[in-house]
Amino acid sequence: MNDQGKNQWKEAFDRIHAEEALKEHTKEYLARRLRRRAASGRWRRFAAAAACLLLVFLGGGSYLYFTPTVYIAIDVNPSLELGINRFDQVVSVEGYNEDGQTLAASLHVRFMNYQEALEEIIAQDSVEEYLSGDGLLTLTVTGNGGAQNEEVLAGVESCAAGHRNIRCHSGSSEERAEALELGLSLERYRAYLILSEQDPSVTPEEIGEMSIREIRDRIAALSGQGTILPGDGEDSETHREHGEEDGGSHGGGGRGHGHRWGQEGGEEN
Amino acid sequence: MRSEEEANRAVERYADTVRRICMVHLKNYADTEDIFQTVFLKYVLHSGAFENEEHEKAWIIRVTINACRDLLRNFFRSRTSSLEDWQEKAGEEKEDYSEVVEAVQSLPPKYRDVVYLYYYEEYDAAEIGRILHKNVNTVYTLLARARKMLKTRLTGGDGE
Incomplete structure (x- = not known):
């Protein structure tokens, strides 16, 4: 070129x-796009932070809601346990023995207040059947020993009030854990400890399938005492830990801690 | 992402270059506006650093050529207008020198960039090859064919 x-x-x-x-x-x-991008960037950062917070709240809330802090074990022959969250609502229902599992499967008490749940359980035909005879129902509250423990125990006692053959007890989480290892409720575990001392041939499975009345009778028989019947004059008596009495202000419900099986047998006879 | 100031500086510095490439490829002022927005938005969003101004300019040329090709490839492009309309919008009065531009516009698309980069931007074949991602020999071939076509088109072959 x-x-x-x-x-x-x-x-x-x-x-x-x-x-x-x-x-x-x-x-x-370009200015418009840059401003929009900056705004959307700010919004995205805000949304991400909000989403994280929400997750934390949801995660934390779920954990707080769905984690039982107190357990109520219910023993007649059906043996089951209710997990109660810090908001006094039932978040788990677990059967310990076959009858307990059948009963747990038929119940719709999850997310109910524990007192309402207890009333519903006590009103169940299978439970009422036991209670109408000379059956005995025990309600055992276990937890970490905080204020909620005491409150739930008081609540459980008020549910038991009016029923002459319902007993209320409390125990520690450690005891409950030991009982769980043997697949027993705390009440049955305590009975097992007493029975196995007197009769080493007794097995946890055997204890799991016996009714509370049968267990008590067997303890009484092995210790050479007569049959213990609820309403023999001691049912309204309430046993506090270390033998402290609370004046029997809970109607038909009894209350105690520790190995009351042996102790109570002595008192009753 | 670059700042608004950087974006404005780039528009001031490279607007004419982008405009000339658009002129070579497009016959529509609205499409030119689209290309401007596409090219400079890509520039703003481009996170890589440029070694120097030449590198930056080559990047702008490359992106503009690609944007024009993409636009022309779009079969469903709804906007169409005549060359006259484009020239009217561009405020270009038809003078002697526009004959050269028209001659380039009359070439098949694949020759236009090579001719523009070689004759106006004065890149050599190797540089054109790098910008267009073409083999140097291909660039020479395209140039040789384009020259022939331009010679025929431009009176007396002065365009070469």
């Missing part, structure tokens, strides 16, 4: 310029 040709090309294209309006429109467009 000669110089003239080169100049022709140069001059032809040099005459082409971007219009001011085109440049301004482009700048405005």
